[in-house]
Amino acid sequence: MVVKVLVVDDSGFFRRRVSEILSADPTIQVIGTATNGKEAIDQALALKPDVITMDYEMPLMDGITAVRHIMQRCPTPVLMFSSLTHEGARVTLDALDAGAVDFLPKNFEDISRNPEKVKQMLCEKVHSISRSNRRLSSYSAPAPVVSAPAPVPRPAPGGFVSSAPTASVRTTPIASRGAPAPSSTSGAPKRKAYKxxxxxxxxxxxxxxxxxxxxxxxxxxxxxxxxxxxxxxxxxxxxxxxxxxxxxxxxxxxxxxxxxxxxxxxxxxxxxxxxxxxxxxxxxxxxxxxxxxxxxxxxxxxxxxxxxxxxxxxxxxxxxxxxxxxxxxxxxxxxxxxxxxxxxxxxxxxxxxxxxxxxxxxxxxxxxxxxxxxxxxx
Missing domain, CATH: 3.40.50.180 (Methylesterase CheB, C-terminal domain)
Known part of the structure; x- marks a missing residue:
């Protein structure tokens, strides 16, 4: 089965290289490209790709905002490209919260120096996330974090805290298959003094x-x-x-x-x-x-x-x-x-x-x- 991919990046060079790498795999077809987040949403709705590769920094609309809209309107597995920096890590984690499935480092040097390794990694990622649970019509992105009303107490080393306030939690399921899934497929857990x-x-x-x-x-x-x-x-x-x-x-x-x-x-x-x-x-x-x-x-x-x-x-x-x-x-x-x-x-x-x-x-x-x-x- 051929995996249809939409490539999103404001760099013409990167769009071409990613498209060339993916198109060299006979089981992957690049069906479109977009230069910003707004185009990505329009193309996702029109082309119905199996996977979207997404950059973060783009004009008109950034990648994280685009991912949120895509997850709300046409849930599709998204592979983010990320820089290997502390800020890049923060942005990538935000993108995963928004609904992206996975990420790859965006390293131009690796693309030119080791094309075979990059091709293998990119194509494997595309194939694997095309089979993920992100492509579900009932999918909704994780709910925003709701801050606790007061600072969350922490126990001292070896100590205990009682009646701690509710922490920031996300209650929206990652995915649903239409009917509610059972809460578990096993009974009560085995209680033990685990180390x-x-x-x-x-x-x-x-x-x-x-x-x-x-x-x-x-x-x-x-x-x-x-x-x-x-x-x-x-x-x-x-x-x-x-x-x-x-x-x-x-x-x-x-x-x-x-x-x-x-x-x-x-x-x-x-x-x-x-x-x-x-x-x-x-x-x-x-x-x-x-x-x-x-x-x-x-x-x-x-x-x-x-x-x-x-x-x-x-x-x-x-x-x-x-x-x-x-x-x-x-x-x-x-x-x-x-x-x-x-x-x-x-x-x-x-x-x-x-x-x-x-x-x-x-x-x-x-x-x-x-x-x-x-x-x-x-």
């Missing part, structure tokens, strides 16, 4: 993690580690964003950080995060032989060795199967593994790998995972 909650995710993960973590109280009793496939330039900005929205604390992990209740440590992009038996994280250089940096399998596997049956692992939306072998090690040690259900995933790849390998102790919809974490760990 660690480990969450792994990829495509669709930034919004999914935000949805889960904003449901946790400031006195959440277990340490948390997060592994999100993301470039090195993005993870610090993402951790800062989560920290502002959540009642728990969130930070980009550094070598030697100590696990503690109410703190979530995000694996830094381009590196690997492992857990040692003393309850500290170890940040190691990214191995070029590994596809993912950070890699969920590595973090899950180290947690299995360090904490045995006291880990609760959660695999959220994402393409591929990263996390499956780490989950297998956790299961062998007696730990629990949950998977996000298909209906609420942007890409049902990583959770599907868990389910098909019979490693899932429970399968929950995205909007139920946070509350089940609270139930299980309390």
């Amino acid at each position: 660690l909650v480990a969450i792994g995710t990829s495509t669709g993960g930034p919004v999914a993690l935000q949805r889960v973590l904003t449901q946790l109280p400031g006195n959440f009793p277990a340490p948390i580690v997060l592994v999100q496939h993301m470039p090195a330039a993005f993870t610090k900005a993402f951790a800062e964003r989560l920290d502002k929205l959540c009642r728990i604390s969130v930070k980009e992990a550094e070598d030697g950080d100590i696990l503690r209740p109410g703190l979530a440590l995000l694996a830094p992009g381009g590196k690997q995060m492992m857990i040692d038996g003393r309850g500290a994280v170890r940040i190691l250089p990214g191995d070029e032989r590994l596809n993912y940096k950070p890699c969920v399998d590595i973090t899950f596997g180290s947690a299995a060795k360090s904490f045995g049956d006291k880990v609760l692992a959660v695999v959220l939306t994402g393409m591929g199967a990263d996390g499956r072998e780490g989950a297998r090690m956790l299961k062998q040690g007696g730990s629990q593994v949950w998977a996000q259900d298909e209906a609420s995933c942007v890409i049902y790849g990583m959770p599907m790998a868990i389910v098909k390998a019979n490693l899932a102790d429970a399968v929950y919809s995205l909007d139920d995972i946070g509350k089940h974490l609270v139930e299980a760990c309390h």
Whole structure:
């Protein structure tokens, strides 16, 4: 099946290069181009593409505003192009909140120096997001964050906060198939004194993690580690964003950080995060032989060795199967593994790998995972 693509960018050079790269794949057809956000909306309505590639900075209307309008009027998977800077990370995260499925670095040098690698990456992304749950007539973009009426209290290290006010949360489901999806496909979670909650995710993960973590109280009793496939330039900005929205604390992990209740440590992009038996994280250089940096399998596997049956692992939306072998090690040690259900995933790849390998102790919809974490760990 041919994937029809609309290319949106105000740079004529970039439009041509992206169109040439995509058109070289016989299973992809560029059916139109646009030079700004307003044209993108008109073309999306007229041409009904399967995928839209979108720049951010454009005249008349920027890419994020265009994504919001497209998601409201003709939901379509959008691949954003982003600069590898702190500001680029912030903009990209805003675009994902608006409804974009995934992103790629916008690096002109790579296009000229390594065209084969760029072609492979771009075409793979287009094919994968064309199968995402973003193309749904009933889709509505995530609701805007509503700020809490008062500052959110944070527990002191090792301390607890009671009756914390409601944090900023998003209540709009990522996707719906017309009829309401069941709240979960598993029963009540197994309650236990877990020493660690480990969450792994990829495509669709930034919004999914935000949805889960904003449901946790400031006195959440277990340490948390997060592994999100993301470039090195993005993870610090993402951790800062989560920290502002959540009642728990969130930070980009550094070598030697100590696990503690109410703190979530995000694996830094381009590196690997492992857990040692003393309850500290170890940040190691990214191995070029590994596809993912950070890699969920590595973090899950180290947690299995360090904490045995006291880990609760959660695999959220994402393409591929990263996390499956780490989950297998956790299961062998007696730990629990949950998977996000298909209906609420942007890409049902990583959770599907868990389910098909019979490693899932429970399968929950995205909007139920946070509350089940609270139930299980309390």
